[in-house]
Amino acid sequence: MNDTILNELLVAAREHAGGEGTEPLRRLSNAFLTRARADPTMLKAAAEALPTLPPAAAAWIAVLLGAAIETGTGVELTAPGIVRVFLSWLPKLPTPPPVKYEEGVELPEPTPEQAPWLEAFPDFCRSVVSHLARMPEQRTALARDEDLLARLERLEPYTHGATWVREMLMRSSGTLIILHAASGRGFKLHYRDVARCFHLFSLIQIAIGTRLPDGREPDPAVVAAVRGDSRENVSDVAWWHYGDPRSKAANLQASIWGEAMTRSIPVVNGAQVMLLWPPLLQSRSWSHAFFGPHLDALPADVSIEEELSPESVQSWLETLGVKSRSHRRWWWPW
16 A cells, blocks of 8 residues: 555656646645655655656655655655765756856856756755755765865855755854953853854854853844844844964964854864954954855754853963963063
8 A cells, every 4th residue: 555655656746847736746745744654664665766757756755755754753764865866966957167156147048958957956955955954974974075065056056955955064063162361261162053153153142142241132133143033134243353272362363264164163172162352353244144044954053051160261271372361460460
């Protein structure tokens, strides 16, 4: 019976031309999901059938599999097939010249052979994101493929699907030690699924608020944009200078650059570390463009794990060769 449902679904999917499915296709899709909850091997069989389907049909089945793993188990059954087919589609899509295309610049038109694959690509990419969001090791492995990232970047002017997948692959998570040298205070933070340091700065400021000198109450409009709850055109400004821990003093050339990836933050004694100094550039700001695109499957966030003890902060600062004003004696002239 389960094989019958799957076969009927695949037959109906082959007639799908994109957009909303027909009533029979939606009915068979719901029946498939119901049966697959009891027999997850159906999910694997459906994933293995993807290479035999035309683009719109494959995208429909991929989205269906993405919905199945979001509400249950089975990602290990479907992800290998989803990723293989995704990679196999890339050569079938347009390959623009290796130049940056700005808004308003005309791109080469997709060929008639490329157009069906390009049209179905965003839906297929939604499934790719849903699957790899639940498989961090596989996601990290793909993120090391520089050729893949470059291919997706060149596809971005054609399709949001490439943007979503590339953004997912660039996001990383980790533990971060932040040290405020002037006050001798520090925090151990955990950031999750953040790609660029500007986005991380905003999340840090939201988490810290007024707990450190020069901190503020976060702007609600910025909070909404940072968390993907708003598409309002906002900008954020640095409350502190975000310094490289390898520099013993505030130095513009030793900045944690906002455009850089979070995975590039320096590691000291096994942890990523960032020094907070009074602002060196009063107008250092960034736009909401660094906050997205928002991915429901991988929401970016920062949480405070603990405030470090004064002794722990002092130990970190001594390791870095940084003097904390809060620990200087009254007779020190500097």
